[in-house]
Amino acid sequence: MQESLLTIVSAKLSAPEIFSQAYKEMKHNHPELTRMNIVVCVDELLVSYFLTDELKETNIDDNSTIVPINRNNSRLVPRIIASEINNEHTGELSMTLYERGHRGRFIYPVVIAGEIKGYIFINSSEPQYFSGVNHDNFEVYCDQLSRVILNTCYQRAQITTALNIMLSMGRERDPETNEHLLRMAQYTNVIARKLAKKNNISDDFIYQMTAYAPMHDIGKFKVEDNILFSTKSFTDEERKLMNHHVNYGLDIVNKIRFLFCNEMKSEYCVLSNIICSHHERFDGKGYPNKLKGKNIPLESRIVAIADVFDALLSKRKYKSAWSLSEVKKYMIDNSGLMFDPDCVSALIECIDELSQIHTNLIDPVDVC
Known part of the structure; x- marks a missing residue:
């Protein structure tokens, strides 16, 4: 599984294409998976890749019901969360996930230049699915996916820097x-x-x-x-x-x-x-x-x-x-x-x- 996923993330594909193929590969090897969502903070917008839900863009909100991704992320300590979703959770997002049949969750922080810039969310139909060996496996999977995000951000930065230099030249006239x-x-x-x-x-x-x-x-x-x-x-x-x-x-x-x-x-x-x-x-x-x-x-x-x-x-x-x-x-x-x-x-x-x-x-x- 890890070798085939590495082949996917190394392919000359766009980030959304890689994420989609990677999820299909993970789903093939782990049928218990029910959802993957990758949320990345780009220029103060949350760009979300819902692969099993409707796409939706959300402006940055420090009180976001997803997970806080804001200007204070340099203070946050990146940590991986593997937990159960049950009907005792009172949060709106947790209740929605529970109602849709999601019982387990794995949350992996995407760190760029020392700051949390996004999260990879993976859900399962089993409450404790992301424990033990599966925890280690999904940590490796998410690390590979985060490298795709990092590469995409750097490529975009190169492009926008070059264009902004040209724009600044134009604004002089x-x-x-x-x-x-x-x-x-x-x-x-x-x-x-x-x-x-x-x-x-x-x-x-x-x-x-x-x-x-x-x-x-x-x-x-x-x-x-x-x-x-x-x-x-x-x-x-x-x-x-x-x-x-x-x-x-x-x-x-x-x-x-x-x-x-x-x-x-x-x-x-x-x-x-x-x-x-x-x-x-x-x-x-x-x-x-x-x-x-x-x-x-x-x-x-x-x-x-x-x-x-x-x-x-x-x-x-x-x-x-x-x-x-x-x-x-x-x-x-x-x-x-x-x-x-x-x-x-x-x-x-x-x-x-x-x-x-x-x-x-x-x-x-x-x-x-």
């Missing part, structure tokens, strides 16, 4: 602020989570969209100053040159494509789709490829509506900020035209939350 980029990440996360309730959207996909949404206009810093900073209406030729920032963005990403190893290929697709297609329109009248409807990648549709929402709500030297009611009407009027109707519905449902994000991350006075 581009009027878009750091606050705009932070808002884009948060808008995208909120809208994606709202859509996830009705669609099969994984935590990992939501994380990727959230992480790469701020890179949507990374190619703008290669646009000439007289166009980038213009407050006048563009001529046809100037509009063509401005629109070319999409191609510049793809050129930039392709220069660091070597960082996206085989197991990170899905992340490259998400990033490149966001850059290339967030100016496409649902009615097919956008650019650069005039994609239409659901042919536009979901991540691009979400970032598109988030970007326009922020642009309308923000004050600039050449325009006044729109009121929230005006922005809401614009979104509804352009549902099915500029925007995916599902994305519009999701945005309207959480528009107050999005507006609060804008308020909390307001632009500096000299930009307005």
Whole structure:
């Protein structure tokens, strides 16, 4: 079992693929297993891989009913927990697990750079299943899985560091602020989570969209100053040159494509789709490829509506900020035209939350 699991975790697969195959292998050798859930703290979000339950993303909460994963984890002592789940537990999570037939649990802390950054939860149908030899075996299994998590975190850190260096170069010229980029990440996360309730959207996909949404206009810093900073209406030729920032963005990403190893290929697709297609329109009248409807990648549709929402709500030297009611009407009027109707519905449902994000991350006075 340990040898076959080692083969799986060594494969050139994405983390979710490895976790899924690893669980199937463990389940084959231990039929008593009923559930595995891997929860990792990434950029202050809990990214969960439920392999036998519905995927759900939860914002970090110091009073989480799962297990506290917070900014104080440097004070926590990593320890493995193997215990029984019974009907005497009063916690909401324990009661839910018990009601679903889970009787034993094994909790393994994922430690990165000396801090607890996640947990691997495994449940069984037998109360004391994770004692004795099984305890030792599952400690080895979880150690191998935690190495996959560690490797994924390091790979993502390399990619985001390279992209952030490029973004910082662009911000020296581009009027878009750091606050705009932070808002884009948060808008995208909120809208994606709202859509996830009705669609099969994984935590990992939501994380990727959230992480790469701020890179949507990374190619703008290669646009000439007289166009980038213009407050006048563009001529046809100037509009063509401005629109070319999409191609510049793809050129930039392709220069660091070597960082996206085989197991990170899905992340490259998400990033490149966001850059290339967030100016496409649902009615097919956008650019650069005039994609239409659901042919536009979901991540691009979400970032598109988030970007326009922020642009309308923000004050600039050449325009006044729109009121929230005006922005809401614009979104509804352009549902099915500029925007995916599902994305519009999701945005309207959480528009107050999005507006609060804008308020909390307001632009500096000299930009307005």
